[in-house]
Amino acid sequence: MAQIKQGRWITPSGSGVSSSLRLGTDTLVGFYTPSALDGAALKLQASHDGQNFFDIVEDGEAWTVSSDPDAYVPLDATKLLGAEYLRVSHLDAQGAATTESAERVLLPVFRSFE
Secondary structure, eight states: OEEEOSOOEEEOTTOSBOOOEEOTTSEEEEEEOOSOOSSSEEEEEEESSSSSOEEOEETTEEOEEEOOTTOEEEOOGGGGTTOSEEEEEEEOTTSOBOOOSSOEEEEEEEEOOO
């Protein structure tokens, strides 16, 4: 059964980068977006230590997902298997970093496969 855990990605007002989330042993399969987002897309970034983050790249492109409000965004969990921590960066329609006008909270969804 999929479940929302205690972790959240929080992007403070005036910032364009969320807090980090430690993935743990369950598999991140998606997340829910809030009712409003200023950015047009979200770029996922991985870390092994929670301090240094790197773009998740596939076929030479950074992995981005839509930032539609009030949506469930499914993720390809195989792209996250090597990450210990994850955060999101907010992007404008041209793919450049942007900031949020208010605090934004994204709710991650994890799945245990038994």
